[in-house]
Each structure stands twice: as C-alpha cells, then as structure tokens.
Amino acid sequence: MKIQRTTIPWLLSMAMVLPPSLPAQGIPDSAKVASATAAAESWLALVDEARYGQSWEKAAEAFRAAVTSAQWEAAVVQARGPLEPFGARTLLGARYTKELPNAPPGEYVLIQYRTAVSQDRMVVETVVPMLDPDGIWRVSGYFVRPE
DSSP: OOOOOEEESGGGGGTTOOOOOOOOSSSOHHHHHHHHHHHHHHHHHHHHTTOHHHHHHTSOHHHHHHSOHHHHHHHHHHHHGGGOSOOOEEEEEEEEESOOTTSOSSOEEEEEEEEEETTTEEEEEEEEEEEOTTSOEEEEEEEEEEO
C-alpha cells in the first residue's frame, strides 16, 4: 500500500515551507515554542484517541471557522485511517514565526514529528499551533506525509 500525501485543513496548503524564525516582542521565542508544543501534544493525544470532535473543539478559532466538526472528522479519518495505529513520535523541530504562506497574520509555531505508523512505516506529522486572540495556543493546521 502506498502512503498518499494528505493535507488537513486550510493552513497546510503551505506544503511544508518552514520560514525562518522571526524576533518576537515580549515573551522569548523559546517560551512560545514550549507553550505551543505542549498544546500540540495535548491536541495530538485527542486525535490519537479518535476523539475527533474534541480535537475540533480544542482547535484554533481559524481552524474551526475553516472546517466543520463533521468535515474535520471525515478528513482525519481519511488521512490517518490507512496509517493507524500511530505510535511513538520523535520531535524533529519546532520554529516560531509570525508569517505563513496562505495564512492570516498571527503567531505560529511549526512543529514536526517523525512518527511510527502501521507496518513499520514512518511519517512526518506537521502540527501548527497558533496564538488565538484569547492568548492560548491552539492547533490551526495538521499535515501528514510519508517519510
């Protein structure tokens, strides 16, 4: 079975373009990356447990505006279903930025994991938390591609 490149939802049309880190005002980038990474890992746990409705509820405002809960569930099942179960993740890197292609202005952290999936295969997951207007980091995009 061939792993197909899959994007979920709007933000990941950026197709893995990782812009350089930009200086931030106030909180250091490292603290922002740490907070965003914690939010991403909590969100991924919901997805791993097939709690798709809850993952949609916990996603960024822009994510929820771009896709309904039902659309999200269908997309994530289509993207991850052939690869399940998802296993151990290794953090490949995380980068803070204020600009992403095809995304509204804001603060983002692009996080990549190397993840074990079924049949001894590996994928790269990209999770993109953004700082929501209420000051909380929430996932705004998710992307899975074969390694």
